Amino acid sequence: MESTERLRFAPSPTGDLHVGGARAALFNWLYARKTGGKFLLRIEDTDSERSSDIYLKSILDSLTWLGLNWDEEPVRQSERSELYRGAVAKLLENGSAYRCFCTKEELEAERTGNPAEMTFQYSGKCRSLSKEQIDRNLKEGRPFTVRFRVSPGETSFTDLVHGVTTFNNDTIGDFIIARADGSPVYLLGVAVDDADMNITLVMRGDDHISNTPKQMMLMNALGHEIPRFCHLPQVLGPDKKKLSKRHGAASVMEYQNMGFLAPALVNFLTLLGWNPGDDREKMGVEELIQAFSIEGIAKKSGVFDLKKLEWLNGLYLNELPAEEILTLVLPRFIDEGLIPPGDRKEEREYLLKIIHLLKERCRVLPDFVSQSGYFFHAPETYEEKGVSKYFGNPQAADLLDGLADRIDAESVFTEEAAENAVRELAEKYEANPGKLIHATRLAVTGVTYGPGLFELLVLIGKESVVARLRAAARFIREKK
């Protein structure tokens, strides 16, 4: 059962965990868990300008929230500069790399030199500098970067989802592997670390396909074994462009805030670009691990369909015990000022009852808050289309007042009592019980939809119900 498979997710802490990144992490994790291998984390923070620990923490928090636990201490590239320096020295020594003294300005000129061509490939100007020239430049203290010397030929690999992919090396310019300040650039870090961490399978977004030959060249030059590669399709926005903030929410944290459940997001993200081979849609994490396979990964990039996520989330929400929902929504009720801060037993019990009534009507967490205002205060307005439908009848005011009196006289206010009260009253006035039910709902909640009326009334309580019925009756009379 124990396998030697080692996978990694390598985020760079320059922002919150992106949905696309999360999906890549998830696939790596699923495969590792499926095969009994290891899921490792590597923090690619070689760009000190843009990296920050705040984002690092945010990314780790999101991974944890999703349930993607990692196996070894995360590797931080910013802490391993000696390793990269050694690799650069080795490459310089064996002739695989060379110093490039071109300034940024010179390179810029090279680029804009032939705008029609748009070919951003380094000319190779410093490729064959003589030893004397190099020594002279060094002595003068001229800054330099280190470039990899791409040799002719072609580089090809068998991608686990795309099959054999081949690149002509002529189309790959000599690329920089170390900056003027000596720090390593992404390509070098990846090659060195994937080897050092004994990664057996590199699984990442397919926007990295064209980086693959470069990394292979580096690993070859360094004498490392080449891992297998598996490139995942991209996650797109509705406009078919890479998912980004423009599309609304692009980070895991935003979806968390929007009230989605982690298992629902995990389920949804797995199904985006992968399928079990049968018609299953709702799959728990264990089930996903069981069913996951590289063969099921799609080549085509997929559009993130928020509607489907909401549907799936609704399914998960529906089967979540009310107690757990309570823990999740309590802060939201407090934020909305519906209940005072703190966690008192009385409020918990009240909320629990509300959750029971609302549960199957909600798709995301905020729905619980937005649909339950009337459990805390009398409606301020009445839904317009309901008013014309149920409050238009001149008899309506009398009915509501009558119901208020009837309920007020009730000693124990139960669902049965409430139902009897409504039905008896309707009979007395020779009115349609359905009509009275609707009018009562509107009077008490202000809206025309919601949970069963009688359970609703009991939960709101006799006193409030009576007051609201009378207020509505007054509203109807004043309206005329």
Add this chain to the structure above:
RNA sequence: GUCCCCUUCGUCUAGUGGCCGAGGACUCAAGGUUUUCAUCCUUGCAACAGGAGUUCGAUUCUCCUAGGGGACGCCA
């Protein structure tokens, strides 16, 4: 511009030469259930990018075209 990748309903997808007059799911529409809404159930709308081949037979194989995406940085 060069290179790489991709192309089945609006969206996620099944389909690996005949089982496809293309299946499922989300969305949408209609109906049923429900005191309302939601749930649930039923039904419906809706796709093989185009063109050449190969073959007795192409959604499935090959080529071309078109379209989309990605990469090309002292970012990752």
